[in-house]
Amino acid sequence: MLPTASWTRPNRARTSEQTAEWSRAADMGRGRAPCCAKVGLNRGSWTPQEDMRLIAYIQKHGHANWRALPRQAGLLRCGKSCRLRWINYLRPDLRRGNFTADEEATVIKLHGLLGNKWSKIAACLPGRTDNEIKNVWNTHLKKKASEQKPGPGVGQSKGEAADGDPDTPVPSLSSASSSMTTSEGSNGGGAGEQCGTSNEPDTTDLPSPLELELELEPVMDILDMLADAAPTEALATAAPMPTSSCSSSSPTTCGGGAEELLELPDYIDMDADIWSIIDDDTARLQQQQGDATVPCRSTTKASPEEEGTDWWLEDLEKELGLWGPAGESQPQVGPHDQIGYPGQLYETEGDVAMGPSSYPQSRSDHHQASSSE
DNA sequence: AAGCCGTCCAACCGCCTTATT
DNA sequence: TAATAAGGCGGTTGGACGGCT
Numbered sequence: 481m482l483p484t485a486s487w488t489r490p491n492r493a494r495t496s497e498q499t500a501e502w503s504r505a506a507d508m509g510r511g512r513a514p515c516c517a518k519v520g521l522n523r524g525s526w527t528p529q530e531d532m533r534l535i536a537y538i539q540k541h542g543h544a545n546w547r548a549l550p551r552q553a554g555l556l557r558c559g560k561s562c563r564l565r566w567i568n569y570l571r572p573d574l575r576r577g578n579f580t581a582d583e584e585a586t587v588i589k590l591h592g593l594l595g596n597k598w599s600k601i602a603a604c605l606p607g608r609t610d611n612e613i614k615n616v617w618n619t620h621l622k623k624k625a626s627e628q629k630p631g632p633g634v635g636q637s638k639g640e641a642a643d644g645d646p647d648t649p650v651p652s653l654s655s656a657s658s659s660m661t662t663s664e665g666s667n668g669g670g671a672g673e674q675c676g677t678s679n680e681p682d683t684t685d686l687p688s689p690l691e692l693e694l695e696l697e698p699v700m701d702i703l704d705m706l707a708d709a710a711p712t713e714a715l716a717t718a719a720p721m722p723t724s725s726c727s728s729s730s731p732t733t734c735g736g737g738a739e740e741l742l743e744l745p746d747y748i749d750m751d752a753d754i755w756s757i758i759d760d761d762t763a764r765l766q767q768q769q770g771d772a773t774v775p776c777r778s779t780t781k782a783s784p785e786e787e788g789t790d791w792w793l794e795d796l797e798k799e800l801g802l803w804g805p806a807g808e809s810q811p812q813v814g815p816h817d818q819i820g821y822p823g824q825l826y827e828t829e830g831d832v833a834m835g836p837s838s839y840p841q842s843r844s845d846h847h848q849a850s851s852s853e
Numbered sequence: 854a855a856g857c858c859g860t861c862c863a864a865c866c867g868c869c870t871t872a873t874t
Numbered sequence: 875t876a877a878t879a880a881g882g883c884g885g886t887t888g889g890a891c892g893g894c895t
Contacts, residue, residue, distance in 0.1 A: 524865090614862095620860090862888100864887085
């Protein structure tokens with residue numbers, strides 16, 4: 481799953497002509513312009529610098545407002561792009577690596593129940609993103625599922641599951657349901673449709689016991705069904721959620737405003753230097769843009785914990801070739817460069833987040849793993 | 854060795870839902 | 875209540891890569 485190609489392949493950016501055309505089209509009421517239609521925004525693969533900037537900003541300020549985030553973080557990206565990048569790739573609680581057999585079984589079962597409700601499926605697989613699950617499903621689980629159980633049900637193709645019977649009253653993973661699949665439950669966020677995404681349970685929004693029960697009901701059904709089919713292990717896969725985990729689909733519940741920072745795991749922290757980088761770059765950028773709305777970084781000193789656990793970003797920077805004085809390094813990326821990604825780094829640090837098996841960290845590895853299946 | 858083909862997956866698009874004004 | 879903004883979701887795309895011929 482290591483997106484080694486991410487930073488190496490050509491940018492898929494539209495031409496400025498296309499972008500301009502879209503803008504015109506939108507202005508004229510002809511259809512809807514892409515969200516990134518703004519001229520000057522980057523598109524396509526993310527650069528290491530952009531990743532670093534995004535990570536640093538979110539670590540510091542959270543991501544209460546994705547729309548405003550890019551500008552405030554000094555990123556020439558649209559908010560959507562930032563959100564996707566964070567959710568699918570940069571989130572520190574992402575669990576990278578191969579899907580375990582249990583996870584695969586869970587996906588297959590849940591897909592049979594829910595269809596292409598990737599976000600809901602993801603809500604039951606801690607650390608997995610809807611995008612990842614969707615990709616895994618489309619690449620090999622679909623085939624596997626059909627082999628396991630030809631015919632309707634679990635073996636449904638995605639079309640059958642999602643499109644063929646959209647009215648099927650599949651159990652809905654409601655907000656509380658998601659929490660239920662986590663170890664901690666309370667998901668204060670209003671968007672809490674996913675598993676315990678909130679790091680800071682908002683007790684003021686806790687549902688009443690009755691509400692909770694009602695909301696949990698459909699999920700209990702799912703879990704019961706899962707339990708019937710796969711007594712323990714699949715559920716074990718589906719149930720636990722790291723306390724710091726955020727849902728793939730409800731990142732906003734991970735951290736609200738600037739002062740309500742997402743709680744990255746203890747083993748993750750930002751190197752203090754990154755703030756120099758961010759501040760410098762942002763200030764410079766804002767100066768260029770004449771934008772005075774840049775949020776000033778808090779002057780509060782990093783906590784002792786932060787100072788002691790900054791290996792994550794440090795490693796990341798090193799891997800990205802960014803290590804060193806700000807602005808001096810350039811990304812040393814090339815084909816199959818081993819770029820440091822959160823998941824990978826976790827693994828090297830004693831595997832806090834990795835499961836028993838992991839997706840290959842390179843394409844060759846991946847293919848080896850695939851062929852061994 | 855070179856070209857073709859299948860696989861993988863990050864990133865994008867656009868619609869839908871929810872929140873806010 | 876309607877309009878608008880923002881977030882979320884699912885489907886799709888297309889470049890990179892490895893394996894095969």
